[in-house]
Amino acid sequence: MHSSFLPIMHFLLVVVLITPAHNTVDNNPSHPISLDDDPSLFPGHLEPLGSKQPKKDIEVLTAYPSPQEYFLKYIRPGRPFLLKGGAKYQKAYKVWNDDYFMSFEAAKYENVQVEPNKKEIREAQGFVTSFKDFVQRYGKEKIYMVNKVPSFLQKDVMMPPPLRCKNTRNLMLDHVTWMSSGGTKSVLHQDDLDNINCLFRGEKDLLFINPIKYGSKVPIDRPKGGYSSLDVDKVNFTKFPSLREVEYINCHMEEGDCLFIPRGWYHQVNSKANAQNQNIAVNIWFRHNPRHMPEDCNLPEDEASLNHYYFPGMESLHIRDDGDGGKEDDDDDEDETEEEGDEEHSMLKLMMWSLTQTKYGRASFKTFTSLLKRIPNFVSDEDISHVELDENFLNVARMVFNKLNVDGNKFINGDDFKKIYQNTDQVDEIEIFVSAQMRNLQLIAASLLHQQPKPDPSMDEPPNTATRDEAPQINDEKQSAKDEL
Numbered sequence: 001m002h003s004s005f006l007p008i009m010h011f012l013l014v015v016v017l018i019t020p021a022h023n024t025v026d027n028n029p030s031h032p033i034s035l036d037d038d039p040s041l042f043p044g045h046l047e048p049l050g051s052k053q054p055k056k057d058i059e060v061l062t063a064y065p066s067p068q069e070y071f072l073k074y075i076r077p078g079r080p081f082l083l084k085g086g087a088k089y090q091k092a093y094k095v096w097n098d099d100y101f102m103s104f105e106a107a108k109y110e111n112v113q114v115e116p117n118k119k120e121i122r123e124a125q126g127f128v129t130s131f132k133d134f135v136q137r138y139g140k141e142k143i144y145m146v147n148k149v150p151s152f153l154q155k156d157v158m159m160p161p162p163l164r165c166k167n168t169r170n171l172m173l174d175h176v177t178w179m180s181s182g183g184t185k186s187v188l189h190q191d192d193l194d195n196i197n198c199l200f201r202g203e204k205d206l207l208f209i210n211p212i213k214y215g216s217k218v219p220i221d222r223p224k225g226g227y228s229s230l231d232v233d234k235v236n237f238t239k240f241p242s243l244r245e246v247e248y249i250n251c252h253m254e255e256g257d258c259l260f261i262p263r264g265w266y267h268q269v270n271s272k273a274n275a276q277n278q279n280i281a282v283n284i285w286f287r288h289n290p291r292h293m294p295e296d297c298n299l300p301e302d303e304a305s306l307n308h309y310y311f312p313g314m315e316s317l318h319i320r321d322d323g324d325g326g327k328e329d330d331d332d333d334e335d336e337t338e339e340e341g342d343e344e345h346s347m348l349k350l351m352m353w354s355l356t357q358t359k360y361g362r363a364s365f366k367t368f369t370s371l372l373k374r375i376p377n378f379v380s381d382e383d384i385s386h387v388e389l390d391e392n393f394l395n396v397a398r399m400v401f402n403k404l405n406v407d408g409n410k411f412i413n414g415d416d417f418k419k420i421y422q423n424t425d426q427v428d429e430i431e432i433f434v435s436a437q438m439r440n441l442q443l444i445a446a447s448l449l450h451q452q453p454k455p456d457p458s459m460d461e462p463p464n465t466a467t468r469d470e471a472p473q474i475n476d477e478k479q480s481a482k483d484e485l
């Protein structure tokens, strides 16, 4: 009896052992793998991004919000939505196909920028060819056009209704056509701009990560900002353990849908072709201005196509323009190279300079958070001195503080920066880390500002009250942040 059982037991044991860890976890939620375990055992290790992580669905609308509602309810707090069928009234949706594209004489002469891969490689060198040449090739080759809407097609693409206001025009920055035969995959990235993307052909699946809740867990490790080196097909949790803690928002776009991607939201985009082997989307990027209130919104329909608008282009912001959507960059980069030596280390220098605003040229954590609040443009271009910082903000600020406090004592001071700059291998990594976390702090500050109404202006302190110096208190954690400066 016993002896005949043994081989079966042995077999079962082997099955259990070779069953991938995530299956055991999925089937057995009472024994979840904890974050303390080996990250390579965690569900989803070496699998596509987010495949085993919790997901919620994006908010779906069936009609555009009014311009005012759009800016107040969606742009200001940063709230993505999918607008079902939002592009179906457009001419681009109705008539765009290869024959139509080829019918324009100008297709021969207008050049477009093409990426030589469908899976995005930010460093890859694209090429330029005529739109006609691209249309003849994109069904057969692994190429991806990422370019302004060709001029002769701009009349077919409409400004989304909530953006059709007179004073909204000057927020407009750029528009891009994303065209391929499907199967494209972007890196995980964020943009510093608000974005409406309409899909005219094919399908798209996007994963979003809320930067306010999970920004500090997203491994943004590439210079020039805003994207992660992680392989979106095979997420390595040993290398990026914090990604295990992220929750995703899922968005499935069908032909004719439009999507709002708020500034700062991490996203990863996958496209699929339609039956005609096409995937075509157009997006509009516009600058984020939390104070914007749209006015004069009765533009006639026949003046609302893209050819009636002026788009200064990414270059106008010194923004690198190279990917499927990750365009933003806080740093200037005149020569567009990816060389780390060209980095300006601007955020680190700003941090170092901020110490000069304290009495002893040093900052405890409490002083550091006061600096973050009080130095204009550090985390907000608005006055946030009245804003009560939440746990989320303080956690991210603590990460930055700890990163800068290389000698691990109570203060960040000149010695820390000396050490940071002595170790040239480390400078870039710290700069990237600090810049990415500062972007997260900016987004969190904006959301706090949105949630916490401003005090009565008559009660306001004069703006930019000169920051006073840090008191020589050892026990300064007890002091209010205000008193410290």
Ligand SMILES: *[C@@H]1O[C@H](CO)[C@@H](O)[C@H](O)[C@H]1NC(C)=O
Pocket: 046, 236, 237, 238, 239
């Ligand atoms: C995952 O990342 C770790 C740490 O960087 C590395 O040692 C390991 O080889 C990676 N695994 C795979 C399969 O790439």
